[in-house]
Amino acid sequence: xxxxxxxxxxxxxxxxxxxxxxxxxxxxxxxxxxxxxxxxxxxxxxxxxxxxxxxxxxxxxxxxxxxxxxxxxxxxxxxxxxxxxxxxxxxxxxxxxxxxxxxxxxxxxxxxxxxxxxxxxxxxxxxxxxxxxxxxx
Amino acid sequence: xxxxxxxxxxxxxxxxxxxxxxxxxxxxxxxxxxxxxxxxxxxxxxxxxxxxxxxxxxxxxxxxxxxxxxxxxxxxxxxxxxxxxxxxxxxxxxxxxxxxxxxxxxxxxxxxxxxxxxxxxxxxxxxxxxxxxxxxx
DNA sequence: ACAAAGTTGACCAGATAGGTCATAATTCGC
DNA sequence: GCGAATTATGACCTATCTGGTCAACTTTGT
Numbered sequence: 497x498x499x500x501x502x503x504x505x506x507x508x509x510x511x512x513x514x515x516x517x518x519x520x521x522x523x524x525x526x527x528x529x530x531x532x533x534x535x536x537x538x539x540x541x542x543x544x545x546x547x548x549x550x551x552x553x554x555x556x557x558x559x560x561x562x563x564x565x566x567x568x569x570x571x572x573x574x575x576x577x578x579x580x581x582x583x584x585x586x587x588x589x590x591x592x593x594x595x596x597x598x599x600x601x602x603x604x605x606x607x608x609x610x611x612x613x614x615x616x617x618x619x620x621x622x623x624x625x626x627x628x629x630x631x632x633x
Numbered sequence: 634x635x636x637x638x639x640x641x642x643x644x645x646x647x648x649x650x651x652x653x654x655x656x657x658x659x660x661x662x663x664x665x666x667x668x669x670x671x672x673x674x675x676x677x678x679x680x681x682x683x684x685x686x687x688x689x690x691x692x693x694x695x696x697x698x699x700x701x702x703x704x705x706x707x708x709x710x711x712x713x714x715x716x717x718x719x720x721x722x723x724x725x726x727x728x729x730x731x732x733x734x735x736x737x738x739x740x741x742x743x744x745x746x747x748x749x750x751x752x753x754x755x756x757x758x759x760x761x762x763x764x765x766x767x768x769x770x
Numbered sequence: 771a772c773a774a775a776g777t778t779g780a781c782c783a784g785a786t787a788g789g790t791c792a793t794a795a796t797t798c799g800c
Numbered sequence: 801g802c803g804a805a806t807t808a809t810g811a812c813c814t815a816t817c818t819g820g821t822c823a824a825c826t827t828t829g830t
Contacts, residue, residue, distance in 0.1 A: 694797025
């Protein structure tokens with residue numbers, strides 16, 4: 497039960513996009529990679545995944561790059577996590593239809609985690625970072 | 634971010650122990666394995682891990698087996714999960730000291746998950762199972 | 771035309787997970 | 801004491817996942 501590196505990287509990229517998109521110019525993946533210490537070649541796959549989920553838009557060609565797909569306050573961490581890692585705490589660990597008593601518990605737990613992550617927007621995380629610049633180096 | 638099979642099996646075994654320990658006789662791992670559909674050879678490793686964490690006691694030799702280490706109402710799912718899978722949502726995915734803004738979010742999430750699991754005792758799950766026998770076949 | 775940048779799929783090495791096997795140590799019942 | 805039952809332990813195996821790189825292609829601004 498842990499956050500994958502992919503997921504961590506995806507969230508970093510999203511937050512950084514939120515911070516950099518004042519001028520509305522798209523941001524190159526290489527810039528995101530450098531600023532948030534993400535392996536560059538790896539990041540492009542992640543961005544593609546985010547794009548397919550509609551969480552970012554891309555602009556091809558020179559001066560191209562990525563933008564957030566929607567306003568940062570309208571994108572939740574839950575969406576990012578789910579776009580990268582799939583359903584939170586689901587599909588179930590041992591899918592043999594046994595021990596439904598426990599299954600019910602996991603379901604409740606999953607819902608609770610989702611509820612938490614749904615309340616945190618990319619905007620909020622970006623604001624924390626902006627408030628104390630040292631915070632996200 | 635998912636519950637491992639190990640963890641699922643561990644929880645099943647604990648719940649089944651809670652259900653079977655009326656007469657105070659230890660329950661053999663083979664019995665637990667059969668009743669909760671857990672690979673028998675695999676379960677012994679898991680039980681050992683639970684024993685090292687103090688969550689079960691063992692009795693060696695013929696007629697031996699396992700008992701809960703404490704009263705089922707005093708053992709939380711959090712303890713079981715942590716004994717098997719280690720800290721919930723920690724150590725952190727990419728431990729490079731970067732993006733502390735996100736790190737703070739993960740920490741809050743981890744605490745929230747732990748809080749949820751800490752409120753569910755083995756006893757509670759066992760009671761659900763006992764209430765509707767079909768529930769845990 | 772050229773360079774910058776996204777798109778895509780193949781590839782790869784190491785870690786992890788799930789699970790088995792063999793062997794030893796312990797203890798009950800006869 | 802013997803044999804069967806049962807836990808304890810570590811080696812081992814295999815398939816999948818994960819993190820990451822590479823190369824080739826497409827698109828587009830200057």
